[in-house]
Amino acid sequence: MKLKNEAALDNLIICHQCFTLHQEVPIKDGSKACCSECGGILYRYDTKLIDHGLALSITGLIFFAMANFFPLVQIEILGHEQFITIPKTIFSLIDNGFYIVGLLCMFLIFIFPLMIFTINMILFALLKLKSGEKWSKDLLILLAHITPWSMTDIFLISILVALVKLIGYAQIHMGVAFYSLIVFVLIDLYIVKRVHLSEIWMLRKRIMFEEFKI
Numbered sequence: 152m153k154l155k156n157e158a159a160l161d162n163l164i165i166c167h168q169c170f171t172l173h174q175e176v177p178i179k180d181g182s183k184a185c186c187s188e189c190g191g192i193l194y195r196y197d198t199k200l201i202d203h204g205l206a207l208s209i210t211g212l213i214f215f216a217m218a219n220f221f222p223l224v225q226i227e228i229l230g231h232e233q234f235i236t237i238p239k240t241i242f243s244l245i246d247n248g249f250y251i252v253g254l255l256c257m258f259l260i261f262i263f264p265l266m267i268f269t270i271n272m273i274l275f276a277l278l279k280l281k282s283g284e285k286w287s288k289d290l291l292i293l294l295a296h297i298t299p300w301s302m303t304d305i306f307l308i309s310i311l312v313a314l315v316k317l318i319g320y321a322q323i324h325m326g327v328a329f330y331s332l333i334v335f336v337l338i339d340l341y342i343v344k345r346v347h348l349s350e351i352w353m354l355r356k357r358i359m360f361e362e363f364k365i
Contacts, residue, residue, distance in 0.1 A: 164349070166191055195350050196357065204346055205275035207338055211268045214335040219261070222326035224310070226317065236328065237261065259302040264339065267301050270294050271342065274351065284359050291355070295348055304336045 164175050168191040175194075178184050183195040222234040237260065244253035270290050277283035277290075310332075314323055 164193055166193060194347075194353055196353055197350075198354070198358075200346065200350065200354060201275050201278050204271060204342070204351075205279060207342055208268050208272035208275060211335055211338040211342070212265075212272065214331045214338065215264060215268060217331035218328045218335055221328040221331065223328040223332070224314065224326055225324040227322040227324070228320065234326070237332075256306075259300060260306045263297050264301045264303050264335075266297055267294065267339075278351075278354055278358055281358055287355050287359070291348065291352060298343070298348075301339065303332070303339060307332055307336050 164173050165171070166173065166186040166189060169186060169189040171186055171188045173184075173187065173193060176184065178194075178196050184193045185191065186193055219237050222236055223240075224235045226233050226235065241253055241257050241261065244256060270293060274287055274290050274294070277287045310329075317323060
């Protein structure tokens with residue numbers, strides 16, 4: 152297939168399963184386009200995604216705040232109690248000389264997850280208001296770069312492994328932040344698995360420019 156200019160690439164889409172190249176065609180609201188070779192879903196178009204994405208992003212931010220500002224775990228050893236929070240864990244690493252590890256944790260489990268949900272919230276709000284053409288494009292590009300670096304799910308698993316090892320030596324009480332972190336990770340995984348960036352790009356193109364008429 153020969154392309155006269157690079158702008159023509161915007162109308163092409165590749166199947167993630169068999170890598171067959173397709174020409175993007177307009178579809179009705181609430182429907183999906185499938186690969187002609189393997190039948191895999193190429194993209195969806197659903198305006199309800201805007202309301203769902205906005206609600207999930209706001210909910211995720213609320214649980215993220217609770218996971219960071221409330222005690223994560225209370226550990227009691229020989230009568231000594233200690234409350235652990237996510238910020239306290241990060242600053243403890245830095246205070247003990249583990250600067251690189253502390254900075255990595257700060258970005259991977261705090262800054263990047265906060266940025267991702269904030270960007271999602273702003274994006275869906277802009278799409279709902281049908282404004283911010285340039286902003287939405289820049290935010291989508293930024294989101295594509297930082298999404299793979301959010302590792303709150305890995306952090307949650309590491310906490311569970313550490314608690315299993317400590318359970319025979321100390322009394323452990325889960326705090327509000329622990330359950331909030333679980334809910335946040337579930338919302339994060341749901342958004343990553345169900346809300347693809349390509350679908351947000353399509354929503355942006357249909358809403359901002361109304362290029363296709365069904």
